[in-house]
Amino acid sequence: MTKRVGSELLGNINFAEVRALYKSMGFSQDELRGPVIGVANAWSEVVPGHYTLRRVAEFVKKGIYRAGGTAVEFGVIGACDAYASGHDGMKYILPSRELIAASVETMARAHLVDGLVLLGSCDKIIPGMLMGAARLDIPAVLAVGGPMIGGAEFDGRKSDSTSVTEAVGMLRTGRTDEEAFRRLEDTACPGCGSCSFYGTANSMAALAEAMGMSMPGGALIPAVYAERMRSSEAAGLAIVDLVKNGVSARRVMTYEALENAIVVMLGTGASTNCVMHLCAIASEAGLDPRKIFARIDWLSERVPLVAKVNPASEYDMEDFYRAGGVPQVMRELEKFLRTDALTATTRTVGENLKAAKNLYCVDRRVIKTAEDPFSRGKGLCLLRGNLAPDGAVAKPAAMAREMFRFTGPARVFDSEEEANEAILNGAVKAGDVVVVRYEGPRGGPGMREMFHAMKFLYGMGLAGKTALITDGRFSGTNSGCYVGHISPEAAAGGPLAALRDGDMITIDIENKSLSVALSDGEIASRMKDWRPPRREIPDGWLGIYAKLASSASDGAVMKI
Secondary structure (H helix, E strand, O other): OOOOOHHHHHOOHHHHHHHHHHHHOOOOOOHHHOOEEEEEEOOOOOOHHHOOHHHHHHHHHHHHHHOOOEEEEEEOOOOOHHHHOOOHHHHHHHHHHHHHHHHHHHHHHHHOOOEEEEEOOOOOHHHHHHHHHHHHOOOEEEEOOOEOOOOOEEOOEEOOHHHHHHHHHHHHOOOOOHHHHHHHHHHOOOOOOEOOOOOHHHHHHHHHHHOOOEOOOOOOOOOOOHHHHHHHHHHHHHHHHHHHHOOOHHHHOOHHHHHHHHHHHHHHOOOOHHHHHHHHHHHHOOOOHHHHHHHHHHHOOOOOEOEOOOOOOOOOHHHHHHOOHHHHHHHHOHHHOOOOOEOOOOOEHHHHHHHOOOOOOOOOOOEOOOOOOOEOOOOOEEEEEOOEEEEEEEOHHHOOHHHOEEEEEEEEEOOHHHHHHHHHOOOOOOOOEEEEOOOOOOOOOOOOEOHHHHHHHHHOOOOOOOEEEEOOEOOOOOOOEEEEEEEOOHHHOOHHHHOOOOOEEEEEOOOOEEEEOOOHHHHHHHHOOOOOOOOOOOOOHHHHHHHHEOOHHHOOOEOO
16 A cells, blocks of 8 residues: 655645645645644543543644644544443443554545544553554554542542442442442542553553553553643654654554563553453554463563552552652563663653653552562463463452462353342352353454453452453453453353353462363363354444454454
8 A cells, every 4th residue: 555644645736625625624834734643532421531632632732733743633432341331332342442443544544644643541442543553554652531530438448430330249238338339429430531440441551651652651640630731742742753753653563562561561460451452453563463472471470560559459540650650660670671662752661761750759559679579470360271272361460369279160151141140149159160151252242341240249248259260351440360361262162161060160370270170071072062152243343343353362353
């Protein structure tokens, strides 16, 4: 494909009509001489993490104009995981990542922008935008809206949106009352922003900074801080500089950059969903996702866990930011980083770290040193075994150490809804391993999060007494003994499909194993006459994704 750019087109007499169309919207002749910068904005009134992006866009455009560029803003979809959780809407959340990548690609190619500033804050929007940028390979920068601040204290820590879901189980068991429940609902989210815990949204913002695709120190600035707007303006300045220097997205999103993101992911115990998203970004950048998967496995044994944030501790995103944020984490883990990797500042990681300043004092309750970490490895962990031949993902950082080895009888459910109902009705007992299958990329379809199941277990007082495994996903806010992304998924004939109630399952974090006490022969015998359950898949986008989705171990990207 010919890589013509907007400024080249606008200077060509044969495209005078395009200039005329821009002028119809008030653009001047002078504005049409500068590099044309697309501002892909996922603002909406249905996603709290994106509600501030109009204001962010103003400061981004201010930076673009200061640097001599011309900003052209357009909209991108962005769905909220929390709104979609617990019903069929969640089936659309992961597939929306592919739509976002395609829409960014489409607008940039159709309008031949010189560069892109990507405005998004939440779970699938950030990876979708980065995938689009990698696919396009034009200069690009990500600017996020920032996390919300924590709510009123509840259950021993500042509350957040998921505290309300935990309180549902507490209300059922008499651990809280109706008045306290309603008060929590009104005070858990005191303002907009991405959720105040270290879930997938804030994890991916941190990883984007670590890989050099956003401004240093900018990932975790709370949405309400003035620093958020200064960082947004810096992104606008940076994109014009990237265009002028010819630094495209793939010059930043290299193996070295993704390895830096892996180090921060492991060192902070980020969301398990990040594994899948990094593999997907690698695929779009022309890199081998299997190499990324293997590198995660290798580094998980070596990178110490230096930061613990909710759900792994009582501290929230504002605490994490004020403790030093991503730059401080990267300083502590510098010996594991590729410090010569190029970033969106046109400087290297090492140069950015030398220049980074913390406006607040380092808080060692939140960020420790590599010499005295929270643990010496396995912030996240890839498991294999006869239940996960192609791998699965666990999060030891959010797991009590006494649960690093858990053996129990299977309680098997063929959907999220069945599992949730059984948990709330008291059918799941202490010692059980809850199995939720046929929720993978194709089987779901859409690979839903088992967010509610884990929160209900917590509310019912079973979080430290049960485990949950699935070919679906988990929310970054979940804590406890859980394993997700089991590959191959049950709908593809993976061993998960052979399980029956009572089969003894063992999760072994130290030995990175997920297994069932069945011989290979018994598993094969059970699978001999197996057929996947029939699922009604609606016409339209979800049906397309179900036909083309790859395994979670390949990033759950669409493959034709």
